[in-house]
Amino acid sequence: MNHFTIKDIENLSGIKAHTLRIWEQRYQLFIPKRKESKHRYYDNEDLKHILRISQLYHNGVKISKIAQLPASSIRSMAMEQYMG
Incomplete structure (x- = not known):
């Protein structure tokens, strides 16, 4: 299983890390795991979910x-948009 940092997610999704943090707090759209150092990390399923939201x-579509x-x-909805 891969682990992604918030910077990785930012680069892959095109959504700024600051915005991802706000969405996490305000909407609870995703809940990242935390290392002992309290840094966020995301797994493959988190990445797929965030990429769908990003799309x-x-x-x-309003957040x-x-x-x-x-x-x-x-x-x-993401699949429908992708398939056109």
Whole structure:
């Protein structure tokens, strides 16, 4: 299993680390794991979920709307957008 830092997630998703932290606190869209040093890290499933959220967000879906959706709906909507 891979571990990703918040900087890795920022680079892969195009969403600034500061914004990811705010979304984490405000919307609880994802809950990163923490090392003993308290630094966040994300696994493969977290990365996939965040990339789906990023896709929806970058395609005009408001984060407040995304936050209200269950993970299965986020997955479905992202797939629909991807398939066109």
